[in-house]
Amino acid sequence: MSAIFTFDNSYARELEGLYLPWTGAKAPAPQVVRVNAGLAEELGLDTKALKSSEGADFLTGTTAPEGSAPLAMAYAGHQFGGFSPQLGDGRALLLGEVIDRNGKRRDIHLKGSGRTPFSRGGDGKAVLGPVLREYLMGEAMHALGVPTTRALAANLTGEMVWREGGKPGAVLARVASSHLRVGTFQFCAARGETNRLRQLADYAIARHFPDLVGTQDRYLQLLSRVSEAQARLIAQWVNLGFVHGVMNTDNVAISGETIDYGPCAFIDAYDPKAVFSSIDRNGRYAYGNQPNIAQWNLARFAESLLDLIDPHDSDTAIAKATETLNHFPHHYQAEWLRGVRAKLGLMKDLPNDLDLANDLLALMAEDRADFTQTFRSLSDVARGSEAAFRDRFLDLSKIDRWLDRYAKRSSLEDIPATVRAAALDRVNPVYISRNHKVEEALEAAEGGNLVPFDTLLQAITSPFEARDGFEAYAAPAPDDFGPYTTYCGT
Numbered sequence: 001m002s003a004i005f006t007f008d009n010s011y012a013r014e015l016e017g018l019y020l021p022w023t024g025a026k027a028p029a030p031q032v033v034r035v036n037a038g039l040a041e042e043l044g045l046d047t048k049a050l051k052s053s054e055g056a057d058f059l060t061g062t063t064a065p066e067g068s069a070p071l072a073m074a075y076a077g078h079q080f081g082g083f084s085p086q087l088g089d090g091r092a093l094l095l096g097e098v099i100d101r102n103g104k105r106r107d108i109h110l111k112g113s114g115r116t117p118f119s120r121g122g123d124g125k126a127v128l129g130p131v132l133r134e135y136l137m138g139e140a141m142h143a144l145g146v147p148t149t150r151a152l153a154a155n156l157t158g159e160m161v162w163r164e165g166g167k168p169g170a171v172l173a174r175v176a177s178s179h180l181r182v183g184t185f186q187f188c189a190a191r192g193e194t195n196r197l198r199q200l201a202d203y204a205i206a207r208h209f210p211d212l213v214g215t216q217d218r219y220l221q222l223l224s225r226v227s228e229a230q231a232r233l234i235a236q237w238v239n240l241g242f243v244h245g246v247m248n249t250d251n252v253a254i255s256g257e258t259i260d261y262g263p264c265a266f267i268d269a270y271d272p273k274a275v276f277s278s279i280d281r282n283g284r285y286a287y288g289n290q291p292n293i294a295q296w297n298l299a300r301f302a303e304s305l306l307d308l309i310d311p312h313d314s315d316t317a318i319a320k321a322t323e324t325l326n327h328f329p330h331h332y333q334a335e336w337l338r339g340v341r342a343k344l345g346l347m348k349d350l351p352n353d354l355d356l357a358n359d360l361l362a363l364m365a366e367d368r369a370d371f372t373q374t375f376r377s378l379s380d381v382a383r384g385s386e387a388a389f390r391d392r393f394l395d396l397s398k399i400d401r402w403l404d405r406y407a408k409r410s411s412l413e414d415i416p417a418t419v420r421a422a423a424l425d426r427v428n429p430v431y432i433s434r435n436h437k438v439e440e441a442l443e444a445a446e447g448g449n450l451v452p453f454d455t456l457l458q459a460i461t462s463p464f465e466a467r468d469g470f471e472a473y474a475a476p477a478p479d480d481f482g483p484y485t486t487y488c489g490t
Contacts (some may be wrong), residue, residue, distance in 0.1 A: 004058070005065050005108065007096035011178075012069035014203050016186065018198055019071040024061020024093055025114025025124065028170070029158025032056045033128075033450070034135065036152050039175060041099050043152070050153060056484040059155045060439050061093055061113030068096040068108075072116035076190050076302055077183035077250025080284055085190040087183060087250050088118030093124065093180060105207065107179055108152070112171040123401045126165035128156065129442040130487075132453055134172055134261040136441070139370060140433045141258055146236045147229075148258040149176040168446060176257055181205050182301045183250030198308055208255050214361045219308035224253075227298050229256025229329050234294045235335035240432070241267040241341060241371040243287045245277040245486060250296050263486035266432045268476045269368035270361065276486040291336075295328045302400075313421035339431050342427045344406070345382055345420040347413055360402060367394045370476045375428040382410070382421035429463035431470065435484045436477040 010281050012019065015269060016192065029204040032051050041046045049055050057063035074090040079087075093116070111134070112126025135151035142148050157169035180200075188197035201219055205212045209225050212218045227349035232316060242316050243265035244251075252330040253259040263277035266410070272288025280286070302321040338358045364374055366404070369392040393399040413420060433456070441452040459473040477484075 003066065004043075004046055004055065004368060005067060005096070005098055006067075006111075007069070007108075008068040008105070009067075009069040009071075009096040009097060010105070010203070010438075011094065011097065011107075012071055012090060015200060017193075017359060018075075018187070019094070020088075020117050021070070021071050022072045023064060023070055024110060024117050024171075025158065027057075027060040027062045027157035027169070029156070030056035030058060030060040030062050031156040031158065031171070033154045033156055034132075034151075034453075036139070036150065037356070038136075039152055042102075043106060043175065044096055044151075045098075050096065056155060057152045057172045058095075059110070060157055061095075061110045061265060063099075065095065070095050072118055073184070073373050074118065074181060074187055075181050075183035075250050076186040076298070077248050079248045079250070080280075083186075083190075086118070087120075089116055090119040090122050091116070091124040104177065107176045108173050109149075109176060109179060110158075110171055111174060112169070117484065120278070121159065125157075126172065127161050127163050128154075128170040128446055129167065130262070131170040132171040132442055132445055134174070134439060135262055136433050136453070136457060136460065138174070138258075139404040140463070141242070141439070143461045143463050144236075144240055144432075146240070146242075146258060147256050149174050149253075149261075151175075160387055176253065176259060177255045178204075178207055178253070179208075179259070180254050181259075182252040182254065182297055182304070183248075185254075185301060186249060186302040189307070194307045194311070197453060201305065201308055204254055219305050220320055220324060221296075223302055223305055223321060224308070224327070226254045226256070226301060227324065227328050229254075230294050230298060231328055231331035232256060233258065233337050234291050235332055235339055236338060237290060241270070241287070241338040243267060243274055243285070244290065245275075245280065245285055246488065247285050247290065247293045247297065247299050247438045249300050251433065252294075252301075254301075262488040263387050263483065265307070265435050265486055267371050268435070269385070270364040270371045270374070271368070272365065276484055278485050278487050281312070291329075291332050292334070297326065298328060299325055339427075342423070343378070343379060344411065345413075345424040347415065347423075352409070356402075356405060358450075362395065363395075363398055363402060366398075367392070369393055372429060372432050373474070373476065376425075376430055378427050378428065379421045379424035381406070382417050382424055384417070390435070426464055429468045431441050431459040431463045433460050433476075434473065436481045437473060 035050050037047045058065045070093045074088045076085050093110045094114045115124035118317045131150045138150045152173040155171045159169040160166035161169040164229040265276040267274045274287040275283045306317040374392045444452040
């Protein structure tokens with residue numbers, strides 16, 4: 001049974017000093033609640049074996065599988081702007097790495113597996129609600145085409161964990177292309193460990209940007225590649241109405257994947273100032289501020305690389321890093337505009353497209369139009385019916401003027417309206433993880449009923465195809481829902 005995983009643990013092998021070997025807490029009654037069969041297939045894993053009692057032991061951290069090298073990763077990070085030189089996996093373990101069916105290296109990582117030396121007084125546990133939330137959000141983002149960590153399995157431990165009352169203890173087994181964070185680099189830099197920093201950077205380059213291996217300016221290029229990956233990622237978030245909620249540097253993966261779903265949410269009504277996290281009291285990580293924070297985080301990444309970019313001249317290193325960072329707004333704007341053009345059904349790149357998009361967003365903010373439904377109804381406009389789109393707005397005179405501009409701009413496209421409509425349907429989802437549906441599913445699951453979770457999962461993993469019987473999953477929250485507040489789950 002232990003051969004369920006075939007590990008090749010490069011992080012443990014090559015980055016000694018950036019982790020502590022550790023084992024998970026013994027779960028009293030491990031139980032696999034849900035296995036992600038599609039992901040298991042990608043990884044070459046046996047779903048039936050994962051669901052077995054021995055599989056439950058592995059997936060909760062109770063027993064270490066043969067060939068694994070369970071460890072708690074060390075990293076630092078800026079949390080809400082304040083720097084902590086040592087954070088690390090306080091409730092998580094990297095079991096090891098596997099090579100998937102496409103030859104890609106993937107981390108097998110446990111979240112909620114108990115205390116580690118980095119726990120900082122926490123209990124190291126997770127509960128079922130946040131575990132299932134991360135499962136839902138990761139699968140929703142994957143289906144929407146956003147790079148993301150994904151859940152392999154959600155598991156119960158058989159114990160109650162105190163979170164404003166007793167909650168069912170749980171462990172999330174998740175998969176990522178790596179768990180290398182901006183904070184990992186900050187950990188080395190804060191200690192002045194330049195040799196270890198170089199080792200880490202070379203490891204990261206080999207794992208994520210292998211074409212840079214051995215190149216003379218590879219550390220500056222590493223900064224550039226990570227910056228470009230973050231620009232693409234954040235643009236996707238914004239174009240889908242996603243709010244991460246806790247964009248600390250220890251939650252920024254250099255791979256460009258979305259990582260650490262905690263107090264995240266999708267917006268309903270369009271609002272650039274939307275904040276859901278209970279701990280983000282000043283709106284640092286508000287929906288509309290995410291591109292600015294991404295650049296701020298990248299500046300912290302750049303700082304950690306300065307001794308590698310130019311070990312002999314700090315002024316030169318700063319100048320090179322600054323020049324690279326200054327490209328971020330351009331990269332982000334280009335990625336965001338490319339995405340919003342697609343959401344508007346515009347294939348050509350014309351000068352006034354930015355104004356057209358921004359003016360629509362301004363009207364949506366003014367009338368608190370539902371973000372997802374508004375863009376989805378543009379395919380109806382392309383098919384000749386404006387009613388559903390106009391219904392999203394209060395001031396019809398303003399939106400009608402915008403529609404006139406949109407019609408003129410659309411007429412410049414060299415494709416039939418039916419083709420444009422189909423293209424719009426492929427990029428504007430019908431279903432997202434609506435907050436009220438997520439809460440409904442999690443509440444039911446904590447009471448032992450997983451049917452709402454399964455139904456929601458079914459909706460969000462085929463987000464672009466409207467289906468009979470799923471109408472409720474496309475609708476915004478009812479008026480009596482909210483204001484919505486999210487929590488980290490710790």
